[in-house]
Amino acid sequence: MNVGVAHSEVNPNTRVMNSRGMWLTYVLGVGMLHIVLLSIPFFSVPVAWTLTNVIHNLGMYVFLHAVKGTPFETPDQGKARLLTHWEQLDYGVQFTSSRKFFTISPIILYFLASFYTKYDPTHFILNTTSLLTVLIPKLPQLHGVRIFGINKY
Numbered sequence: 571m572n573v574g575v576a577h578s579e580v581n582p583n584t585r586v587m588n589s590r591g592m593w594l595t596y597v598l599g600v601g602m603l604h605i606v607l608l609s610i611p612f613f614s615v616p617v618a619w620t621l622t623n624v625i626h627n628l629g630m631y632v633f634l635h636a637v638k639g640t641p642f643e644t645p646d647q648g649k650a651r652l653l654t655h656w657e658q659l660d661y662g663v664q665f666t667s668s669r670k671f672f673t674i675s676p677i678i679l680y681f682l683a684s685f686y687t688k689y690d691p692t693h694f695i696l697n698t699t700s701l702l703t704v705l706i707p708k709l710p711q712l713h714g715v716r717i718f719g720i721n722k723y
Contacts (some may be wrong), residue, residue: 581650583658585638587668600626600679616687620696623683627676627700633715634659634672636721654721657713664710676704 603625607618640649640658650658660666666699673675680701706712 571581579638581646581658581661582642582659583643583655587659587672593668593671596675600675616690616693619683619686620693623676623679623697624700627704630672630676630704635704638721654707654715656708663712664713668675668720669708673705673708676701 582608600622600657603624604618607621607625608615609704610618616688634656640652644650656672659672660668680697683697685693687697
């Protein structure tokens with residue numbers, strides 16, 4: 571019995587990315603970030619695309635792969651506090667629709683940024699490094715793995 575818990579999920583972090591309108595809100599948020607960066611007068615189009623990509627991937631890394639635990643009280647005896655949001659997503663089941671969406675979205679943004687920067691070497695290195703920092707932690711082989719003990723506790 572979950573006394574004092576206002577939700578029916580064991581861990582609401584597991585289903586939040588599948589909620590109605592979440593993907594549309596995510597895409598609109600990235601679009602708004604890009605429009606804001608384009609509206610800054612001294613940013614060229616390639617700089618705005620690279621900044622959109624890097625800021626998006628930095629935010630994705632922090633919120634999905636660095637922050638652990640859950641903001642909700644969960645009756646799981648503290649299991650969720652040791653997992654990142656990505657590891658909690660869809661109860662850890664790999665290759666679900668939400669995991670595929672959040673894996674493909676930085677790749678699409680990377681292709682757009684690379685195209686609009688005309689594959690300039692500086693922008694290309696920044697965009698590729700940024701992409702790899704969010705794609706590598708999403709690999710199924712790295713589920714629950716803490717490299718060099720970073721973010722272990």
